[in-house]
Amino acid sequence: MSMACKLVLTASLVLIISGIITVDAFYPLHASCKIEYQFKAQTCDDVKSSLVKQLGLWKGTECGEGENVHQRCRYHLVKETNNQIVATHVTPLKKYIDDMTMDFTASDDGCHVHAFSTSRIWYAFLDFGTNYCNSHNLVVGTGLENYSETTKDSICTQYSSRNCSRY
16 A cells, blocks of 8 residues: 555544544445435336336447437346346446346335446446436436435445436
């Protein structure tokens, strides 16, 4: 570990211990995002079916060009079980691969979905909110309504500075 890295780590620990900054102020240690969705008055079968359909609609490689590049493409369904979707998303410009899972649990008022997206690149730290947008764009693309979404910077890299129309 370099001297500069040790210095930054030591300074961060001092700031955390002294209470000047909180652990919630940091992003995850690896570019990733956890999101909790609650779909009200909808079955998990219906929600999962809509998401699987959307993955199929966005499997193409036409992602726009120049200023019109978007992320609503290059999704791939890897596996589907009764309670889970496993997928990947390849970013259009750099062709980075993000691994995604969505776990479904029926609840009294509908369906709870735990979504997780993470960069396959081992050295990825920041991602411009791409891992958030992977799941968010997919859910929005389905047209499903009447749901809530919960996440924060400490569990979702660069959530507060995301731009899902671009990433």
